[in-house]
Amino acid sequence: MNQETNQETHPRVAEALRWYQEAKILYAQGKSLDALARYEEAYRVFVEHGRYQEAANAAEKMGDLYFHRGSFDKALKPYKIALDICEEYGDELGTAILSEKIVYVYKELRQPEKALPYLYRALEIAEKYKDAHRAARMLAGIGDVYRKQGRYQAALEAYELSARIYRQMGSREQAALVEKALEVLRQEMSAGELPPDHPD
Incomplete structure (x- = not known):
């Protein structure tokens, strides 16, 4: 993964940030699949440019969408990705929130x-x-x-x-x-x- 070193926001990152905001709007409009696609696109760009906080946020949103659609097994991977990022960067509040979300997934999966x-x-x-x-x-x-x-x-x-x-x-x-x-x-x-x- 390439870390973004310049202080200015890379054009691709700026685009991904727009996708992230668009995904929120799409979800509010009931277009959850379109929102999911936008979050996934944004997540890939954030990771590529070393924007791990934004990547964690996008991954968490992906997990939320899968969870709310009842695709509990699919929610696990993005939640765990977001959790790993939070753990690595010492975001303990994020770690607690994501740990609890994973608990809810396993409860739904009866595991x-x-x-x-x-x-x-x-x-x-x-x-x-x-x-x-x-x-x-x-x-x-x-x-x-x-x-x-x-x-x-x-x-x-x-x-x-x-x-x-x-x-x-x-x-x-x-x-x-x-x-x-x-x-x-x-x-x-x-x-x-x-x-x-x-x-x-």
Whole structure:
């Protein structure tokens, strides 16, 4: 990949920036496939000219479009590309946001075990920046994954911590949802095991 060294914006980059803005308009008009094509064109130019922040933004938008169209497997690659760029350049907020988006993709794909590393990465950043709401949300997600894996004690601990954070924040509705999951989990633990294909 060639880094753009001159301070002035290369004409191709300027064109790609226009495509990026056009894609936003196309999406707002309901033309998601046209928007996707524009984002892809812009992404290729950004990478070619070493404009990695813009490349990450375009890749994230591509992932969003695939996700909203229900093409969850196709959303993974651009999300992971954007995540790698954010990680490489120390953009921890972007890393947390993209990690959470990847979690949602794996949830839709019914592959919760693959979401665990991303849940923990987002949790790590949330704890670093004292983002209690994100931390509680990630802990609840971790609890969900462990519960589905049959790791009930780990699920219990994650749920309890999530519920405690929500209560401390005064987020009663979210706390109640996690406490409901806790109640069901305790009932399942006392019964000995989860029934097959137990619904969420």
